[in-house]
Amino acid sequence: MKKSYQGIEQKRTQGDIWFNDLKRKRSQGPTLSTNRYENCKESTKSIHAGQYDDPVTGALGTPIFQCSTFYLNEASYEAIEEGRGRDEMIYTRYGNPSQWSVQEKLSALENAESSIVFSSGMAAISTAILGMLDKGSHVVSSRDIYGGTYNFLYEDLDKFGMSVTFTSPTDIKEIEAAIQDNTKILYFEALTNPLLKITPIEAIVALGKKYNLRVIIDNTFLTPYNVKPLDLGVDLVVNSATKYLNGHSDLIGGTVSGSRKLVDRLWPQLLKNGGSMDPHACFLLERSLKTFALRMRTHNSNAMTLATYLENHTNIKKVYYPGLASYDQYELAKLQLKGKNSGMISFEIEGGDNNAHALLKLLKLPKEATSLGGVESLISLPYNTSQASLTKEQQKAIGINDGLVRLSVGVEDIEDLISDFEHALHSIFKKQPNYA
Numbered sequence: 001m002k003k004s005y006q007g008i009e010q011k012r013t014q015g016d017i018w019f020n021d022l023k024r025k026r027s028q029g030p031t032l033s034t035n036r037y038e039n040c041k042e043s044t045k046s047i048h049a050g051q052y053d054d055p056v057t058g059a060l061g062t063p064i065f066q067c068s069t070f071y072l073n074e075a076s077y078e079a080i081e082e083g084r085g086r087d088e089m090i091y092t093r094y095g096n097p098s099q100w101s102v103q104e105k106l107s108a109l110e111n112a113e114s115s116i117v118f119s120s121g122m123a124a125i126s127t128a129i130l131g132m133l134d135k136g137s138h139v140v141s142s143r144d145i146y147g148g149t150y151n152f153l154y155e156d157l158d159k160f161g162m163s164v165t166f167t168s169p170t171d172i173k174e175i176e177a178a179i180q181d182n183t184k185i186l187y188f189e190a191l192t193n194p195l196l197k198i199t200p201i202e203a204i205v206a207l208g209k210k211y212n213l214r215v216i217i218d219n220t221f222l223t224p225y226n227v228k229p230l231d232l233g234v235d236l237v238v239n240s241a242t243k244y245l246n247g248h249s250d251l252i253g254g255t256v257s258g259s260r261k262l263v264d265r266l267w268p269q270l271l272k273n274g275g276s277m278d279p280h281a282c283f284l285l286e287r288s289l290k291t292f293a294l295r296m297r298t299h300n301s302n303a304m305t306l307a308t309y310l311e312n313h314t315n316i317k318k319v320y321y322p323g324l325a326s327y328d329q330y331e332l333a334k335l336q337l338k339g340k341n342s343g344m345i346s347f348e349i350e351g352g353d354n355n356a357h358a359l360l361k362l363l364k365l366p367k368e369a370t371s372l373g374g375v376e377s378l379i380s381l382p383y384n385t386s387q388a389s390l391t392k393e394q395q396k397a398i399g400i401n402d403g404l405v406r407l408s409v410g411v412e413d414i415e416d417l418i419s420d421f422e423h424a425l426h427s428i429f430k431k432q433p434n435y436a
Helices: 005-010 014-020 042-048 074-081 097-110 121-130 147-160 172-178 201-211 260-273 279-289 292-311 330-337 352-362 392-397 414-429
Strands: 114-118 138-142 163-167 183-189 214-218 236-240 254-258 316-320 344-349 378-380 404-408
Touching: 042 097, 042 292, 097 114, 097 254, 097 279, 114 121, 114 260, 121 147, 121 214, 121 236, 121 254, 121 260, 138 147, 147 163, 163 172, 172 201, 183 201, 201 214, 236 260, 254 260, 292 316, 292 344, 292 414, 344 352, 352 404, 352 414
Parallel strands: 138 163, 138 183, 183 214, 214 236
Antiparallel strands: 114 254, 236 254, 316 344, 344 404, 378 404
């Protein structure tokens, strides 16, 4: 029988008790005293929040602080002595003005007190998980999570004396049944790959409160433009900045955002793992985020139009997209996403994988490549990319059927994208497509 909330509370480690009972007030940040534009809308925050205008030169926009170390002074020494090293410039692995600037912008977009940027999405994910666990801890996660995360949880936690149980991301009863006395984290993705299942975030948060667990959500597929998990009660939100946040397929990065208290708890883990983002990558990410809201509006709009076109095509068997009334979780999509349904589409083409391969070769605009979230459309087959490690039987068991295609819809003109698909599908099936 599952123990009560009080029973789990009594089993907290002394470290947990000490950390959660700290009374010292934490400010937002760390910060360069830049403006977060918290009362403004998404495009305004994307452009202006966190931007550091150099007071000495008058340079408009955040410079690249390409340095590894900083002058020490009395404030630095006091911060080190008092355990406040995160709030002073000491060493770039600890913090750098380029990092602080883009972190402020991310915090504004996430409605977070604090954020950290990392050298990759996996650096962010592994740090967020390890920073919240201790020896003997247990994690409940999803069978549908990103392969890198799955491998980390399945292969590496055991080395640290920890364990994981994988469940359906949509079955709250199964998730609750998986919670153990030593469970510390519920880790799920807001929208899964490649079948675009929506995790019911508020229900997951309710479980977290019931059993005194931390809830971490990977929001890479949706981004804070489409849903803000922290506003729904999530403790920490993770993003692969490689995808939509950067949006130009020229950067590897990751982010974690949340309360100042919890993000401060992750910072020492970052220092040990060494996954800090270098200053030039910070510059690229902050530059890209200035068009974030503009890009996301087009990604969402294009994907909705293209998903509708594909659903009405006689040679497309099934389309997976949260904005379609035929989508299995359509009512949850309306409630949680409020019409912002993402730029990702998956669909099954008649004729299975052979025709899927033919489609990828015939399309001229979508590029056959892994990853997602770039300004250009990207297309791939899950069976030989993200789910390639599974047998055919295992793939079918989780819904990876013959002919499944994953499409990251870019910001090209939608008329050109539809024309490209129309020509490619016509070439395969030798007849005019029939769509509404």
